[in-house]
Amino acid sequence: MRRELAAAALAVGIPAAAQQAHAQAFPSKPVRIIVPFAPGGSTDIVARLIARGLGEAWRQQVLVENRPGAGGTIGVDHVAKSPPDGHALIFGHVGTFGFGPSLYSKLPYDAVKDFAPIGLFTAVPNMLAVHPSLPARSVKELVALARARPGALNYASAGNGSASHLAVEYFKLLTATDIVAISYRGTGPMLVDMLAGHTVLTITGVPPLAPYVASGRLRAIAVGSTSRLPRYPGLPTVAESGYPEYEVTTWYGLLAPAKTPRETILQINSELSRMLARPDVRDALAQQAAEPMGSTPEAFGAHIQREIVRWARVIKAAGVPIE
Ligand code: MLT
Numbered sequence: 001m002r003r004e005l006a007a008a009a010l011a012v013g014i015p016a017a018a019q020q021a022h023a024q025a026f027p028s029k030p031v032r033i034i035v036p037f038a039p040g041g042s043t044d045i046v047a048r049l050i051a052r053g054l055g056e057a058w059r060q061q062v063l064v065e066n067r068p069g070a071g072g073t074i075g076v077d078h079v080a081k082s083p084p085d086g087h088a089l090i091f092g093h094v095g096t097f098g099f100g101p102s103l104y105s106k107l108p109y110d111a112v113k114d115f116a117p118i119g120l121f122t123a124v125p126n127m128l129a130v131h132p133s134l135p136a137r138s139v140k141e142l143v144a145l146a147r148a149r150p151g152a153l154n155y156a157s158a159g160n161g162s163a164s165h166l167a168v169e170y171f172k173l174l175t176a177t178d179i180v181a182i183s184y185r186g187t188g189p190m191l192v193d194m195l196a197g198h199t200v201l202t203i204t205g206v207p208p209l210a211p212y213v214a215s216g217r218l219r220a221i222a223v224g225s226t227s228r229l230p231r232y233p234g235l236p237t238v239a240e241s242g243y244p245e246y247e248v249t250t251w252y253g254l255l256a257p258a259k260t261p262r263e264t265i266l267q268i269n270s271e272l273s274r275m276l277a278r279p280d281v282r283d284a285l286a287q288q289a290a291e292p293m294g295s296t297p298e299a300f301g302a303h304i305q306r307e308i309v310r311w312a313r314v315i316k317a318a319g320v321p322i323e
Pocket of ligand 1: 163
């Protein structure tokens with residue numbers, strides 16, 4: 001529509017400055033970034049950083065709205081059906097746009113066709129943490145414990161199709177262990193039960209786990225990235241602990257509904273790139289052990305399609321139940 005309007009403006013000779021003003025009309029009201037999980041998880045923590053940066057740049061309110069449920073698919077669906085004008089965006093991740101399409105047989109949206117990718121923002125490393133009551137101080141000890149008592153240990157995830165769900169299912173596949181899934185509506189509520197000892201293991205982003213690992217209320221035993229994290233040099237990777245294929249990093253990026261004007265997508269993409277160059281944003285990400293990423297909208301779209309293919313294979317091999 002806006003392209004047609006711009007073409008019509010050219011045809012009737014509307015001055016360039018007025019066309020410019022039209023192109024810059026976004027955002028014309030508060031922008032909502034939908035976080036499809038409860039507050040307190042990595043998605044929420046990183047989305048709030050972006051919302052602050054975009055709000056400052058646009059001098060417009062950019063709000064984080066939590067719409068948890070069904071492994072993030074409720075929030076994603078909300079954005080798929082929102083007006084395509086850039087004012088409702090989804091903060092997507094490896095779960096909602098990588099595993100979800102293979103885990104849910106009847107999604108009310110198409111994760112590729114119904115969205116316009118804007119750009120990748122960051123990659124958050126995962127940590128394997130256990131409740132201190134569990135007598136396991138290494139991946140080796142954990143695997144031995146789980147193998148000795150198949151089906152006796154449980155793990156907490158942020159819902160079927162969340163990053164934490166597949167991170168543990170992939171771990172179970174490679175370690176040939178049987179650990180029972182307990183699902184929550186996000187890492188925030190999941191941690192409440194885990195701190196109380198009702199669940200004993202999780203693999204989720206470093207940001208929400210870090211304070212509890214520091215205070216000793218949870219015990220970190222490994223990281224899910226391909227190399228050790230500078231902030232936790234003593235913590236081995238799962239890969240070096242005997243499972244070299246293991247790697248789960250939670251990537252995050254912004255997407256808009258499919259028919260959002262191209263100029264709005266590019267405008268938000270440029271703002272993300274500017275934010276990623278800011279030392280304060282890079283510092284804030286580094287404090288969360290997160291890595292700045294950045295990409296064009298096209299590269300993000302290609303990344304999503306590759307991830308869907310990659311995870312479809314893992315889901316099939318692991319025999320993860322399809323909803
Ligand atoms: C969250 O924000 O709760 C997590 O990022 C969810 C997840 O594990 O995917």
